Amino acid sequence: MPQISSASHSGAQNHTVLKRSLGLWAIVGLGLGYMTPTTVFDTFGIVSDETNGVVPLAYLVALVAMIFTAISYGRMTRIYPSAGSAYTYTSQTIHPSLGFLVGWTSLLDYLLLPLVNALLIRIYMESFFPDVPAWIWVVGYVLAITALNLWSMNSTSKINGILVVFEVVLIGVFIVLAWNALTHGDGNGSAFTSAPLFHDGVDASAVISGATVVCFSFIGFDAITMYTEEAKDTNTVPKAIVLALIIGGAIFFAAAWFGQSVFPTLDGFENTDDTLPEMALKVGGEFFKILFTSAAFAATVASSLSSHASVSRMIYVMGRNGAGPVSRFFSFVHPKHRTPSFAVVFVGAVSMLAIPFTLEFISSMINFGALIAFTFVNLTVVVLFVFRRKEFRTPRQVVTNIVLPVVGMAFTGILWANLNIDALTYGVIWLGIGIACLLVMTRGFRRPINVSMREEDAVELDGESVTA
Known part of the structure; x- marks a missing residue:
């Protein structure tokens, strides 16, 4: 299978490319690691209060909303098997400058997520060791995550897989303990009740607002497209997108269902901003609280590995398609480890900002970029299949090429309407900086941006991919 090559940092004739080492379940695991399944317990109190006790319904609405966008991602990654995701799809179907x-x-969201994870680890460690300077935890943690991503994508995915399995097993244990608590009359007294989905006092607008909060728990299925150039078979990537979304959605829904059944109200909770420790304590005691907190720690590490890996691939592709020393720097692939090493190091450097910044400040900047990506991936489906290929003459083509992506954009529009004002403000500022950079790069749009898949130039030589 032909590979997508990169520009060489050294300018040599033969160029190193990313190594195709990821199978279907390795990619699914990276997506799940990015999504952080234990986040359902961290945000349970916030969402339960927002929705008046129907957290599972909020996750169900969010899952339905994301499915439409996931379908669009799956279709576009088949057409353009590049690690650039929404950037590549928009560049190829609409215009390189818009792409x-x-x-x-x-990039705003993708770069901030590894930073958020480093911040969370700093907060965790500060709570255990308050006398140790915070910067030590950030530096040590970021260096470890960066080193793993530099070493090998295969090793990164294996470690991520172990961590994901650990947290999912602990979530399963929570569900068993919750079931036991229900059989003893706690909470609703039964898991077989409609109360977690509907009861008196539930308002549709509140559910949508709650769905907006939990919807961003699903961010990660889209990042799977970043591993397209490292998949053993690019045809597995669309399957991995859907599988990660469905599996992640099922975990979120089941955990939320049993959590809401045992805790129909927040009475008795001391801290409703992060309910994970107390939920674990109440269903399983002190020992399970320690285990479940360690699962949350493992989930954060898994998210760090996968988010760090995905954003470095996006930076690599953008660098590969650019010109000049900055682009050559970011398009460099290590000849031995076959990882985009300079892009990986850059993401690590940005993550060091977890030393001075607070979680509240960084979190306020997230979600703008993800909504931009979701909107344009759905739009590119319409542009490609309707306006360029003219595939809208049969009922099936109308549904797949118009209805599904338009519904996806409509759901994204609902999320836009509920976007935090700080995220919108910082997002617009970041976009303004991007426009300024684009004007400089294109000399006032007089010089086009080069966007090339480069697959046509790649050949296989003794099992290694090089550029002819």
């Missing part, structure tokens, strides 16, 4: 801006705005 750059989509990629630029997406």
Whole structure:
């Protein structure tokens, strides 16, 4: 299978490319690691209060909303098997300059997620060791995550897989303990009740607002497209997108269902901003609280590995398609480890900002870029299949090429309407910086941006991919 090659940092004739080492379940695991399944317990109190006690319904609405966008991602990654995701799709179907801006705005979220994870680890460790300077935890943690991503994508995916399995097993244990508590009359007294989905006092607008909060728990299925150039078979990537979304959605829904059944109200909770420790304590005691907190720690590490890996691939592709020393720097692939090493190091450097910044400040900047990416991936389906290929003459084509992506954009529009004002403000500022960069790069739009898949130039030589 032909590979997508990169520009060489050294300018040599033969170029190193990313190594195709990821199978279907390795990619699914990376997506699940990015999504952080234990987050359902961290945000349970916030969402339960927002929705008046129907957290599972909020997750169900969010899952339905994301399915439409996931379908669009799956279709576009078949057409353009590049690691650039929304950046590549927009560049190829609409215009390279617009694609750059989509990629630029997406970078805001993708770069901040590894930073958020480093911040969370800093907070965890500070709570255990308050006398140790916070910067030590950030530096040590970021260096470890960066080193793993530099070493091998295969090793990164294996470690991520172990961590994901650990947290999912602990979530399963929570469900068993919750079931036991229900059989003893706690909470609703039974798991077989409609109360977690509907009861008196539930308002549709409140559910949508809650769905907006939990919807971003699903961010990660889209990042799977970043591993397209490292998949053993690119045809597995669309399957991995859907599988990660469905599996993640099922975990979120089941955990939320049993959590809401045992805790129909927040009475008795001391801290409703992060309910995970107390939920574990109440269903399983002190020992299970320690285990479940360690699962949350493992989930954060898994998210760090996968989010760090995905954003470095996006930076690599954007660098590969650019020109000049900055682009050559980011398009470099290590000849031995076959990882985009300079892009990986850059993401690590950005993550060091977890030392001075607070979680509240960084969190307020997230979600703008993700919504930009979701909107344009759905739009590219319409542009490609309707306006360019003219595939809208049969009922099936109308449904797949118009209805599904338009519904996806409509759901994204609902999320836009509920976007935090700080995220919108910082997102617009970031977009303005991107426009300024684009004007400089294109000399006022007089010089086009090069966007090439480069697959046509790649050949296989003794099992290694090089550029002819």
